[in-house]
Amino acid sequence: MAINFEHKPVLLDECLEWLAIKSNGTYVDCTLGGAGHATEILKRLDANGLLIGLDQDADALNVSRERIKKLGLPARTEFVKTNFENIKTACESLEISKVDGILMDIGVSSWQLDEGERGFSYQQDARLDMRMDREQRLDAEQVVNEYSQKELERILYAYGEEKWTARIVDFIVKERKTNPIKTTAELVSIIKKAVPAGARMDGPHPAKRTFQAIRIEVNDELGVLRRAIENGFELLADGGRMCIITFHSLEDRIVKEAFNAFVEGCTCPKQFPVCICGFEKRARLPIRKPIKAQEEELEGNPRARSAKLRVIEKIPV
Numbered sequence: 517m518a519i520n521f522e523h524k525p526v527l528l529d530e531c532l533e534w535l536a537i538k539s540n541g542t543y544v545d546c547t548l549g550g551a552g553h554a555t556e557i558l559k560r561l562d563a564n565g566l567l568i569g570l571d572q573d574a575d576a577l578n579v580s581r582e583r584i585k586k587l588g589l590p591a592r593t594e595f596v597k598t599n600f601e602n603i604k605t606a607c608e609s610l611e612i613s614k615v616d617g618i619l620m621d622i623g624v625s626s627w628q629l630d631e632g633e634r635g636f637s638y639q640q641d642a643r644l645d646m647r648m649d650r651e652q653r654l655d656a657e658q659v660v661n662e663y664s665q666k667e668l669e670r671i672l673y674a675y676g677e678e679k680w681t682a683r684i685v686d687f688i689v690k691e692r693k694t695n696p697i698k699t700t701a702e703l704v705s706i707i708k709k710a711v712p713a714g715a716r717m718d719g720p721h722p723a724k725r726t727f728q729a730i731r732i733e734v735n736d737e738l739g740v741l742r743r744a745i746e747n748g749f750e751l752l753a754d755g756g757r758m759c760i761i762t763f764h765s766l767e768d769r770i771v772k773e774a775f776n777a778f779v780e781g782c783t784c785p786k787q788f789p790v791c792i793c794g795f796e797k798r799a800r801l802p803i804r805k806p807i808k809a810q811e812e813e814l815e816g817n818p819r820a821r822s823a824k825l826r827v828i829e830k831i832p833v
Contacts, residue, residue: 524817525552530807531554531619531759534827538562541616544751546600546609546744547571551580551618558584561591568615570606572599572649582656593791599649614753620760620765622741623823624648625732638723641701646727646734656730660697665689669708673739675766676729684710684726700727728764741767745774749799752830757802764821768806774826775801799828818831 523533531553537543545554548569558567569584571577577595586595587593596606600620607615624636635645635656646656663671665685672681687710688697697703704723711722732738748758762768781797806824813820 517612524811525556526621526623526817526820526823527761527807527809527813528553528556530825531761532560534759534802534807534825535617535619535757537561538565538616539816542566542568542612542614543617543802544568544570544603544615544619544748546603546618546620546748547622548580548595549576549621554580555584555587557757558587558589558591558593559809561589563590564590565591566594566612567591568594568605568607568610570596570598570600570627572597573704574650579787599740601747602745604747607751610706613751614756615751616753616756618748618756618758620741620744620748620758622737622761623763623819635700636727638700638704638721638727641699643699644697644703646731648735654734656734657696657698659730660688660703661692672726672729674729675732676725677766678725678729680711680715686710703727732766732819738766738770740772741770742774744772749828749830754830754832757827757829759825759827761823761825763824768824768826771826772806775799775826778828796833797831798833799830802827802829 535543535557537557537560539560541561542565543557545557545567548554548571551569554567554569561567566708569577571580574597577597581595594610596609598606603618607613633642635642644656644660647654659671668688669681672678672685675807678684681809684707691697691706697706703726707723707726708716716722747758752758760771762771778799779797779801781795782791783793783795784791806826809820809823
């Protein structure tokens with residue numbers, strides 16, 4: 517089956533501007549997807565430039581590799597199948613010790629949602645899967661059927677910010693005692709029974725937050741993001757920039773706090789006369805507030821409405 521990787525890169529112009537691309541620089545697209553951002557970065561590189569594309573989805577890498585190859589651009593390209601938390605290891609395997617820029621787009625690719633068999637979507641019936649890397653063991657079916665009631669409540673509340681967490685989990689646990697929950701349609705049906713009819717009339721689909729929470733758990737998305745930021749920052753050359761696009765508050769909070777820690781340096785209480793922690797300021801924020809999509813972009817790509825771009829620049833210590 518042919519895979520349609522048509523993808524509108526979010527905040528593209530803003531990413532290109534704030535990456536401050538040098539024609540002979542080395543850049544990493546940590547979430548290659550359909551190569552929307554990567555293609556435009558490559559167009560700004562000369563024969564001495566290098567783009568490294570990471571993705572844990574083999575389909576994404578294969579399609580992007582062919583798409584980029586057809587462009588015939590002069591810059592060198594390297595592709596690595598790996599989770600983007602392994603950015604430093606991936607670059608070291610290519611004998612790259614420092615890079616000039618890093619881009620992370622933390623949204624789930626629309627093609628993954630649209631590909632029903634992947635089990636990400638609450639609007640298409642499929643096996644409960646939700647793995648971004650189909651070689652990993654943990655999937656959504658295991659989470660739904662094997663996690664304890666307390667663990668499920670933690671996930672839905674923390675990762676989905678779901679108002680009806682207790683009822684939804686209670687309904688899930690009761691159902692799975694009789695029959696294992698194996699498909700997205702079965703899970704959606706349970707959620708709809710759990711959420712009161714009045715609450716289902718307003719706002720997003722009643723299953724949206726639960727599916728988001730389970731997906732985050734299956735792929736350890738928040739833990740991966742924290743580690744990716746730390747590893748990516750270590751890889752940046754002095755003056756190099758990291759741009760991260762997030763799509764919900766949990767991710768944005770992690771990025772904001774991590775960036776602030778790099779910028780603030782010393783963690784000693786203000787009343788201390790001298791620093792004893794030894795942490796030094798390692799970065800600056802070229803722009804302090806998150807960048808959001810303009811109305812023109814939103815008209816053509818509603819997905820960009822929740823997107824936020826934050827930028828950090830490494831400074832010499």
